[in-house]
Amino acid sequence: MDDAPETAGSLLADLCSRDTQRVWSAAWGVVRTEDEGVLDALWPQLPRIERRTADLDLGGGLASNNEVLEIALKTLRWRQGGGCRCTLWPQFSRYDPNKLAERGAVQILSTSEPDYEMTYECRCGRCGQTFHVEQREYHLPWWKWVPG
Incomplete structure (x- = not known):
């Protein structure tokens, strides 16, 4: 997983794609971004992202890749709530x-x-x-x- 900056649009498209590899990669993008503008653009889309990812199994051998998605969703909830x-x-x-x-x-x-x-x-x-x-x-x- 590289640390290249991603745009809110590309992250949103990947998070909503239902392609497990793209969702996992985009979830890491949300977790790693320090660009609050990206998070500001994504958090209003949180209900849509949650609907599109609700039943996905992202796999993972030693640790569940769904943990990455969950912290990405928590990051967006945090952005909405502040602190x-x-x-x-x-x-x-x-x-x-x-x-x-x-x-x-x-x-x-x-x-x-x-x-x-x-x-x-x-x-x-x-x-x-x-x-x-x-x-x-x-x-x-x-x-x-x-x-x-």
Whole structure:
């Protein structure tokens, strides 16, 4: 999955396509975007997106790909309701603090020694909320975000 920016129109078309690969890819696009204009354009379409994706099984071997779709939908609900997006981080085990830092969404304040199981202290780049993050790995890496 590449990190190329996508437009709201292309994401909407893919999310509503019923093609499981396109839906999964677009869901990641929603999760990864830092472009609030894209989210602003998509959230009014949330009822349509939910109808078109309601009964899809996106597969997934080690982890359900539907988890990505669910956090994408939660991201759009968050955009509709407001607040800081960092409130979503504890709800999804695939928010990698390193990738969020690359996009400027989080500042990594400190880390433990690099390993499969390491910890991070992070600060949200928007609201300043701090988090203790535990990185774990069981077939694939995952992160537990705890507001601090």
